[in-house]
Amino acid sequence: MSNRRTFAIISHPDAGKTTLTEKLLLQGGAIHLAGEVKARGAARRARSDWMKIEQQRGISVTSSVMTFQKDGIVFNLLDTPGHEDFSEDTYRTLTAVDSAIMVIDAAKGIEPQTRKLFEVCRMRSVPIITFVNKVDREGRSVFETLDEVADALALDVVPMSWPVGMGGVFQGVYDFATRTISRPEGDGREFLGKVEPLTEGAIPDDIAEEMELGEAGYPAFDLEAYRNGDLTPVYFGSALKNFGVEALIDAIARFAPPPRPQPSEQGIIDPERSDVTGFVFKVQANMDPQHRDRIAFMRLVSGTFRRGMKLIPSGLGKPIAVHSPILFFAQDREIADTAEAGDIIGIPNHGTLRVGDTLSERNDVRFTGLPNFAPEILRRVVLKDPTKTKQLRKALDDLSEEGVIQVFYPEIGSQWIVGVVGQLQLDVLVSRLEAEYKVEAMLEASPFDTARWLKGSDAAIKGFEDFNRSNLARDRDGDPVFMARSAWDVGYQQERNPDLVFSATKER
Numbered sequence: 001m002s003n004r005r006t007f008a009i010i011s012h013p014d015a016g017k018t019t020l021t022e023k024l025l026l027q028g029g030a031i032h033l034a035g036e037v038k039a040r041g042a043a044r045r046a047r048s049d050w051m052k053i054e055q056q057r058g059i060s061v062t063s064s065v066m067t068f069q070k071d072g073i074v075f076n077l078l079d080t081p082g083h084e085d086f087s088e089d090t091y092r093t094l095t096a097v098d099s100a101i102m103v104i105d106a107a108k109g110i111e112p113q114t115r116k117l118f119e120v121c122r123m124r125s126v127p128i129i130t131f132v133n134k135v136d137r138e139g140r141s142v143f144e145t146l147d148e149v150a151d152a153l154a155l156d157v158v159p160m161s162w163p164v165g166m167g168g169v170f171q172g173v174y175d176f177a178t179r180t181i182s183r184p185e186g187d188g189r190e191f192l193g194k195v196e197p198l199t200e201g202a203i204p205d206d207i208a209e210e211m212e213l214g215e216a217g218y219p220a221f222d223l224e225a226y227r228n229g230d231l232t233p234v235y236f237g238s239a240l241k242n243f244g245v246e247a248l249i250d251a252i253a254r255f256a257p258p259p260r261p262q263p264s265e266q267g268i269i270d271p272e273r274s275d276v277t278g279f280v281f282k283v284q285a286n287m288d289p290q291h292r293d294r295i296a297f298m299r300l301v302s303g304t305f306r307r308g309m310k311l312i313p314s315g316l317g318k319p320i321a322v323h324s325p326i327l328f329f330a331q332d333r334e335i336a337d338t339a340e341a342g343d344i345i346g347i348p349n350h351g352t353l354r355v356g357d358t359l360s361e362r363n364d365v366r367f368t369g370l371p372n373f374a375p376e377i378l379r380r381v382v383l384k385d386p387t388k389t390k391q392l393r394k395a396l397d398d399l400s401e402e403g404v405i406q407v408f409y410p411e412i413g414s415q416w417i418v419g420v421v422g423q424l425q426l427d428v429l430v431s432r433l434e435a436e437y438k439v440e441a442m443l444e445a446s447p448f449d450t451a452r453w454l455k456g457s458d459a460a461i462k463g464f465e466d467f468n469r470s471n472l473a474r475d476r477d478g479d480p481v482f483m484a485r486s487a488w489d490v491g492y493q494q495e496r497n498p499d500l501v502f503s504a505t506k507e508r
């Protein structure tokens with residue numbers, strides 16, 4: 001049985017994801033890393049102009065991978081960008097995890113971003129462990145929080161612990177499994193390791209009563225229901241004061257699924273399969289804008305990867321030797337010698353690897369399920385200096401390969417269109433064009449409202465194209481896309497062309 005646990009933390013900004021990440025790394029034995037999660041962000045930001053956006057908005061645009069170990073289990077924590085503005089990066093990162101921790105603020109409950117991210121997890125049946133953070137502060141009642149999670153997300157909830165008071169009367173966290181209370185100590189009222197059994201009078205009567213009701217009033221934990229994504233165990237704690245963090249690590253170690261089988265065109269690929277397969281879920285440009293090399297993040301689905309191994313990218317057809325892969329151990333990049341199913345490795349390359357690519361030893365697998373999403377915002381790209389067309393084309397191709405934006409080249413005319421699912425992606429586009437490609441561009445309103453990938457027989461597509469050339473574009477791969485002026489337009493065309501599919505996503 002694999003000892004890998006690959007997971008992400010989903011939350012609304014400010015719920016405490018960064019703080020919890022630090023504490024997980026600290027508990028995981030990576031002590032030198034504590035307190036450095038944000039510092040790393042700051043050091044990074046200095047490196048390139050476009051990251052000023054991060055600075056201004058106090059957000060992290062780039063995801064990374066952190067690995068830590070505890071009691072023989074290797075945890076791979078994939079960081080999802082935490083800003084309110086949704087990006088495709090976030091979706092794709094969630095395709096590479098086997099489970100997630102959902103952090104919610106005890107005073108605020110389920111917030112919009114939590115819900116969106118949760119929906120992505122549900123789409124893929126990713127099991128969720130809930131962490132109700134900040135119980136050292138005044139929060140909603142425990143019942144209210146539990147019921148909100150159950151109602152808003154249509155999940156069974158099982159409290160695994162219970163706060164002994166909150167805010168001014170906070171006296172620790174009770175754990176139902178061990179029947180012990182973790183107590184605050186010192187001026188900081190932190191958890192420093194003091195654990196007491198629950199004895200008569202150890203906690204105020206009203207809270208004891210509430211806990212009893214809580215234990216009796218919810219179903220018992222059911223591993224299968226959790227792994228199916230139907231039930232979430234709920235832990236209460238304080239990342240800041242270190243309550244509940246250890247329980248959370250134990251929960252991931254004990255309950256969270258080891259590497260899951262992954263869907264492919266050739267059927268389900270089992271992690272036990274002996275040859276190496278994996279897929280690229282993210283491509284990141286080099287931090288140094290002068291260099292065009294990138295790092296492709298590959299999730300290993302099966303096999304044991306060894307340095308120097310030859311793998312065949314599905315987009316290329318011929319093998320590449322992976323000589324200097326990167327294993328992500330927190331922010332220290334170490335050269336990986338071996339990696340196993342569930343691990344993430346970084347593969348430096350010059351644009352050969354793209355999001356959605358499969359890599360395999362035998363070139364006999366194509367993973368599915370890493371979609372491009374129909375853009376919600378479309379903009380025309382207008383150059384300030386019209387002689388820079390070539391540079392712009394190169395930049396748009398590069399950035400769409402990285403997944404920063406999607407690009408559509410209309411069949412008629414020369415006005416290129418970019419599409420995104422969140423406004424932030426547009427800001428990143430404009431500043432990266434300037435910083436890395438020396439191209440000044442403006443984004444103007446587009447005559448189109450949305451885009452749909454066309455699927456059907458060649459003849460059907462050709463027939464449609466002949467009549468709708470002014471609404472047709474090609475994406476980066478040369479695939480045909482219907483540019484629609486409205487959602488109504490899509491419905492109308494779909495009705496008139498029943499042999500074509502107007503798809504809102506494109507799987508590579």
Ligand code: GDP
Pocket residue numbers: 011012013014015016017018019020082133134135136137237238239240241
């Ligand atoms: P993120 O935006 O989700 O990464 O949130 P952060 O980890 O940056 O936390 C947001 C704010 O909440 C910071 O000021 C933290 O110090 C604070 N915070 C995080 N966890 C706790 C907690 O358990 N208790 C209290 N009182 N504050 C917390």
